[in-house]
Amino acid sequence: MSFEVGTKCWYPHKEQGWIGGEVTKNDFFEGTFHLELKLEDGETVSIETNSFENDDDHPTLPVLRNPPILESTDDLTTLSYLNEPAVLHAIKKRYMNGQIYTYSGIVLIAANPFDKVDHLYSREMIQNYSSKRKDELEPHLFAIAEEAYRFMVHEKANQTVVVSGESGAGKTVSAKYIMRYFASVQESNNREGEVEMSQIESQILATNPIMEAFGNAKTTRNDNSSRFGKYLQILFDENTTIRGSKIRTYLLEKSRLVYQPETERNYHIFYQILEGLSEKIVTNLN
Ligand SMILES: Nc1ncnc2c1ncn2[C@@H]1O[C@H](COP(=O)(O)OP(=O)(O)O)[C@@H](O)[C@H]1O
Ligand SMILES: [Mg+2]
Structure with missing residues (x-):
């Protein structure tokens, strides 16, 4: 994964589950990546990690977010990044618009x-x-x-x-x-x-x-x-x-x-x- 400055992503949030954010800093020194995120609620998050692989040994890395045009897709299989926040966000966006049904390939998700x-x-x-x-x-x-x-x-x-x-x-x-x-x-x-x-x-x-x-x-x-x-x-x-x-x-x-x-x-x-x-x-x- 790469987290260039400007990359849109999702970050875990206590109440909302996930919150949108954008990478504002991405430095590498002394063998460590320093990542800074600006979240949609105005908060800033700093993450230090020695790997961009997401596993138990590393602090929670942000998850990549899809471009807006894909975000309320009627079929989840068309999402470029298929991850938990992307799925939840797509279903939620459609729901807010009165669309209770979403496909995930041959499966129909009904909210x-x-x-x-x-x-x-x-x-x-x-x-x-x-x-x-x-x-x-x-x-x-x-x-x-x-x-x-x-x-x-x-x-x-x-x-x-x-x-x-x-x-x-x-x-x-x-x-x-x-x-x-x-x-x-x-x-x-x-x-x-x-x-x-x-x-x-x-x-x-x-x-x-x-x-x-x-x-x-x-x-x-x-x-x-x-x-x-x-x-x-x-x-x-x-x-x-x-x-x-x-x-x-x-x-x-x-x-x-x-x-x-x-x-x-x-x-x-x-x-x-x-x-x-x-x-x-x-x-x-x-
Ligand atoms: N598509 C729908 N349209 C309108 N109301 C719905 C719909 N799906 C669920 N509901 C509401 O939710 C309630 C619970 O749904 P139900 O089908 O009995 O749940 P389940 O069988 O999964 O336990 C229904 O009584 C209804 O009020
Ligand atoms: Mg029932």
Whole structure:
């Protein structure tokens, strides 16, 4: 690595994680490099090191920063410097701009919007992404769903979409939008413009509230946390019409039925049943 004067870089920061900076001095004497950085918050940092290799024996060296034009790229694999601050900065910059999706090659990174973003999943959006290649439009869940759908049709092979992330990241919501896309897209391909679901497709989507009543509960991290894993299969026939679906569930958190931490709740169904009971029965239960 070289740190010529004027080089833009990232430096670790206690609160922000990383902060931008610029090399203002780069001297070498008595076998030691002397590096000076001016950080974006006005602070100056001096680093003395006998090597520009980053390892445990040396003080933390700055990390190189990408040119501004690359910084909010829609695909992280196009970054010249692919390092932790570059990835975080790109996702953050896009997020601030209302763009919750970013590609990292074939992977889609989804940041939880913590806001209503219904416009992202409108019928128009489904139509926009239908029959388009992934690189033609902004990164989107629908582009991933469309790709799986297209591969299934052309390759005549089963396709899998893997959704992963920490609790509250948006896995359940994302899986639902993917299902919605499959249920709607073929109709919009068949008939000009109109997006309408068949009975079987709306039935598949209607299983969600029931699954969630029995398998989801409020936790400290997510008001609608799925307390079970599920493997969902959507079955298409040779005309790519949805014929049915299969759900395999595993690892339901059964202990929640008898014990919930202070700030958490039992499964939704528990409160839904109570809500539907007559006052007399509820009084007796107390
Ligand atoms: N794409 C999204 N659009 C709108 N809200 C979202 C989105 N992703 C996540 N959320 C919000 O975050 C909450 C938690 O998401 P969820 O999918 O249940 O997380 P996970 O299944 O990963 O634990 C949702 O109830 C919703 O309020
Ligand atoms: Mg979930």
